[in-house]
Amino acid sequence: MAYQPLKQMIEAADKAITEEDFDSLMAFYADDATLVIKPGLIATGKEQIHKAFFAIAEHFNHSLVVKQGAMHVIHGGNTALVIMETVLETVDAAGVASRMSRRATYVFREDPAGKWLCVIDNSYGTELLGTM
Amino acid sequence: MAYQPLKQMIEAADKAITEEDFDSLMAFYADDATLVIKPGLIATGKEQIHKAFFAIAEHFNHSLVVKQGAMHVIHGGNTALVIMETVLETVDAAGVASRMSRRATYVFREDPAGKWLCVIDNSYGTELLGTM
Numbered sequence: 001m002a003y004q005p006l007k008q009m010i011e012a013a014d015k016a017i018t019e020e021d022f023d024s025l026m027a028f029y030a031d032d033a034t035l036v037i038k039p040g041l042i043a044t045g046k047e048q049i050h051k052a053f054f055a056i057a058e059h060f061n062h063s064l065v066v067k068q069g070a071m072h073v074i075h076g077g078n079t080a081l082v083i084m085e086t087v088l089e090t091v092d093a094a095g096v097a098s099r100m101s102r103r104a105t106y107v108f109r110e111d112p113a114g115k116w117l118c119v120i121d122n123s124y125g126t127e128l129l130g131t132m
Numbered sequence: 133m134a135y136q137p138l139k140q141m142i143e144a145a146d147k148a149i150t151e152e153d154f155d156s157l158m159a160f161y162a163d164d165a166t167l168v169i170k171p172g173l174i175a176t177g178k179e180q181i182h183k184a185f186f187a188i189a190e191h192f193n194h195s196l197v198v199k200q201g202a203m204h205v206i207h208g209g210n211t212a213l214v215i216m217e218t219v220l221e222t223v224d225a226a227g228v229a230s231r232m233s234r235r236a237t238y239v240f241r242e243d244p245a246g247k248w249l250c251v252i253d254n255s256y257g258t259e260l261l262g263t264m
Contacts, residue, residue, distance in 0.1 A: 032209030042206065072260045076251035077164030079211060081239050083258050103258035107213050107239055119208035126215050126235035126257040128204045
């Protein structure tokens with residue numbers, strides 16, 4: 001699979017997060033996907049992931065805007081590891097804007113019908129090692 | 133799958149690299165696995181990966197010793213993302229010792245028989261974004 005379709009999938013997912021359209025967002029994930037909510041806390045399966053994004057939206061005061069930076073894709077058979085700069089812009093309750101940049105890691109898997117879905121979403125990348 | 137078997141697989145692979153036992157090392161990889169040799173250069177499939185490890189051994193003057201540090205595993209269905217500190221110790225032709233630490237990323241996949249194999253081996257982790 002080429003680079004471009006995975007990039008478009010991530011852009012669409014980040015747009016859905018920004019718009020808090022979590023029903024559309026679920027199309028990004030495999031049924032057995034895992035999301036790293038924060039170091040030490042994961043959500044597995046669409047029901048848990050959907051709830052997690054509601055909580056994340058609340059946490060960021062419904063101000064979260066997610067954008068993408070540089071991207072690198074490594075394919076191995078029916079899986080792909082995506083390494084991507086993710087930019088999170090937020091505004092707190094006092095109106096103070098913040099901007100965070102993370103080097104995220106995603107694992108995609110091709111299902112038997114040839115459809116690629118995200119099976120692991122870890123926006124913390126290798127920073128998990130420094131936080132656990 | 134638990135944390136421990138993946139840890140043991142990586143330890144066995146690093147031992148095989150250190151001992152330049154590349155035939156044994158191939159048991160670690162899926163047939164369609166991809167190894168990031170260095171940023172911008174990959175090997176796909178056991179034949180290419182086997183050759184790459186010969187070249188890596190030459191490059192490091194047959195002195196390479198690979199050790200493991202902290203490890204973190206995220207499972208999603210039949211895949212797992214492993215984030216692991218990898219320590220590379222080398223001695224150059226002049227006898228000068230070096231020590232490098234990387235935050236590596238591996239993707240493992242469970243095959244239909246229930247066997248886990250490495251399908252993506254990217255020892256550069258998210259550093260790829262800074263080098264491409």
